[in-house]
Amino acid sequence: MTDSGNFHIPNDRYYDPVNHLWARVDSATGRIVVGLDALGLSALGDLVYVTLQPVGTPVRRGEPVGTLEAAKMTGDLIAPVSGILIGRNELVLRDPSLVNRDPYEGGWIASIDPTSWPKESAELIAGDAIPGWVKAEVERYQAQGWI
């Protein structure tokens, strides 16, 4: 776990450095479970609506797979990896605040059957690179006045 200020970033997964999404390989299925990290959530605020494409939809890394709406902010949910949308967290769709309460476990948002994981995972932040990236991002968010 990397802690920077009030932000807890687990080291056991990958991070999209632009959109602050995490991606974790489900070792049993090989699917990629996706959620929002603590910094991304801090910038969004309390989520009130989440929408997702239907299961079975092909998704491409960097393109929208759904929308996120907080009390005073909205934006697209950008796929961190390419593949087929294979799972949607229906609990989150019914109660988006679950993402704020438990972002790394119960608040996962979607799962994707990846088609280019070896290549695309290299574009994500992982392992030893996480602490430095988190530190830089916290400083950037502070400089912007977002946190």
Add this chain to the structure above:
Amino acid sequence: MARVVVPLDQQSEQFQISPDYVRISMAAAIELRLKPGRLLRDCGCGCINLLQNYPEGCYANCSYCGLARERPGVPEDNTFIRVAWPLYPTDLVAEKIAQREATAGVGRVCIAQVQDPRAYEDLIDMTGRIRRASETAPISALVSATTLDQERLHAIKDAGVDIIGVGLDAASQHVFYQTRGRGARGPHQWDHHWEIIRQARQIYGPMKVNCHIIVGLGETDGELVDLFFQLKSEQIAGYLFSFNPEPGTTMQDAPRASIQRLRRIQLIKYLIENSNLSLENLEFDEQGAISRLDAPEIMVDVAVESGLPFMTNGCPDRQGKLACNRPYGSYRPGEEFRDYPFQPARDDLIVICREMRLDEVWSKLTPMAN
């Protein structure tokens, strides 16, 4: 017997009541860093909007309001203008306001009353707490006229309030009766509201009193226009809101005003207030909707190009600039803007003009030749 202290976050909100506790708008909570988050387009929130909290919610019964007495559910589960207003100790909020005032400055603070027997005394108390924490932050009071009289208006001013807002909400007496008065099993009376508005105008001064007016409660355009002229003649500000149905309220299924209608109303209000548009320049159809606007091209173009008619109406800061911009207060951030919490940009103006379809009613006057 040992005294058991329940942590704040485990106490029911029914026991966290004013004056010791206060609700704060989500945008203001984000601005003061009481809540995480950002505001779409990083527009900032210029006014710290506060709302009294009581276990019963509000004793009034306005048919469009999320705090209405007869709305189902417990008050703490309900929303006010559709978004949850988080609850904090008043002294903590006052401290945050003081910190903000000492650094970036606070545009304005507004304390809103609900209809409750304690509301007046608590408004004085809460105003005092904020004033003691920050001697300089301008404070408005959004009052429930039904709880007030002239003496109380003076006392509110003495406590440190410089602007009074009155939630008139309805543009005409019959709409008021149906949505807020006896027709809605509510306590409010049109005549008493106007009595308080005019007394406040005498006590606080020109443009230091404002009426909130909601577009979409069943009024006609003609009634809105009449009200705009009335307010202008008495140097009372009118602040437009767009009706947004609250789930669980009597009007939950009522439609919102169309965006085309809202845009035209916003523009005409601006022209009346700033460009001396007169009633003779307007015509209405049998339903009371605007059917003709006679106005010079330059008058309309300058107003539209400025974007100002379409911005949120609200109390000013110390420099006279809009403070109370209520970001995404009348609509979700994912929806079309109803009012803009910032000056609309070029791309926004293109959208606004498309929404307004002004050419359908606008007859461009040409200057008379000598």
